[in-house]
Amino acid sequence: MLDLIVSTLTQGFIYALLSYGVYITYKILDFPDLTVDGSFPLGAAVTALLLVNGVNPYLTLLVALAVGALAGLVTGLIHVKLGVRDLLAGIITMTALFSINLQIAGSNLSVERAIDTIFNAPPTMALFGGCSLIVRKLIVSMILALIFKVLLDLYFKTKNGLLLRAVGDNSTLVTSLAKDRGFVKILGLVISNALVALAGCVVCQEQRAFSSTMGTGQVVFGLATVIIGTTIFKKFDFVKGTTAAIVGSILYKICIQCAINLGLPANLLKLITAVLFLVILVLGNVKKGSLKKFGERLAPKTGKGR
């Protein structure tokens, strides 16, 4: 039982990296980015290939960040420079990436036990060698999730980060500030997909396998976690978006784990993911709608706006 809790938490922390990415595009840029379904397995494919070829597992983290950034760049260029709608730009890159991932790592590629990953390479063992593998996985993924949380939180406070937040909030203002809003959007997509591919990289190391279909439904997962997280903390302004993403990710993984424990066949996982997402969306809407009606009842039309 304890093992189950630890592994669920581990999953939550690893996928929090993906949630950060979706948080940036969905919440900050207001850009429904479907590239995620392709950039996530891209990170995993590249990682699997590199590990099999004996590359240092820590180095794969950086490579995954880079290839993810490239995927984001492609979507950004398609959208901004070629004027393709946001949703379609993501779909185009995602579809292209499916073939690219197959080219990189085939339909499946497993990483043998003998190969070191970030969870059992010498530096990790030197620090956390006393713990069992499952606990090490939790510690390493938690550290990664926290490092990137802190980095992102710091970034959002910089001038550049402020500009990124501005472009999703009111892109007219960015133009008024004599900045190219297209460039800022591309930058956001680059950062977002770098994080998503990093999540793919860590997942690949954790499960020691790449599969070409592992990207399916990741966008929905990311959106769900961000919406869960931000809805929970709606009343608490001081809670950062990245914190909401971590909490959302962990809660989501707990829900899925519970469903599996209740005897849900693994084949139905994506179906449950979709249904769960729908439920979250509808619940959010119903809450908003009923609150509005409630408010109108409390304050009959006085004619005053605001």
Next chain:
Amino acid sequence: MLELRNISKVYNPGTVTEMCLFDGFNFKVADGEFVSIVGSNGSGKTSMLNIICGSIPIDGGDVLIDGVSVNHLAEFRRYRTFGRVYQNPAAGACPNLTILENMSLADNKGKRFGLSSGVNKKRAGYYREQLAALGLGLEDKMSVKMGSLSGGQRQAVALLMATLTPLDFLILDEHTAALDPHTAEIIMQLTDRIVREKNLTAIMVTHNLRYAVEYGSRIVMMDRGHIVLDKAGEEKRNTSTDDVLHLFNQISIECGN
């Protein structure tokens, strides 16, 4: 100096709704002028502002600043030395950022948006001073999100943000049209004060004939892509709201309104 030379602009070319707005349109604004532009809907006022700012493409002619064509400059590059306040008070700032963050963004216009701290604490005192001068009590709300302010407050901050850095031109696009009469008056007085204090060259489009007559150093009336009235200096001072209204009504009757 700003000059529109021989501008032509056709909307929906090649369709049944093709409409030629400007054909050989010329317009000049000298440095230090405060031009009020009036005219009925569809007269080309906002199109002219959009052409100046590069928000819409032109089919011919040149937009010149100090004699140099800026036709090739993208919209965002022109804003380097332009400030613009929109009709919609929400357009001038980010609703999910605080007043302080919005002011910091505006203050950094023209500089690099790098990885240094987004909010410069040292400048907070200056922002506070500027906000206090508005007389709306906003100086104590610096950490409040922009979205929670009223339309008038937002427009006041938007005006401040647009003029925080040195400008060549201030573009006011019906910036009082969405406000109640009282607030509109406050914003108009504020505009006048800022334009005078900073010695700005301003171009204001308005539907309020009284503002056009009372404020600014030059009044221009447009009708279907042509300038039908253009008075400056002494001549403008001798123009009353009634004179302008009379001409305005004449045009409207001709148009069948």
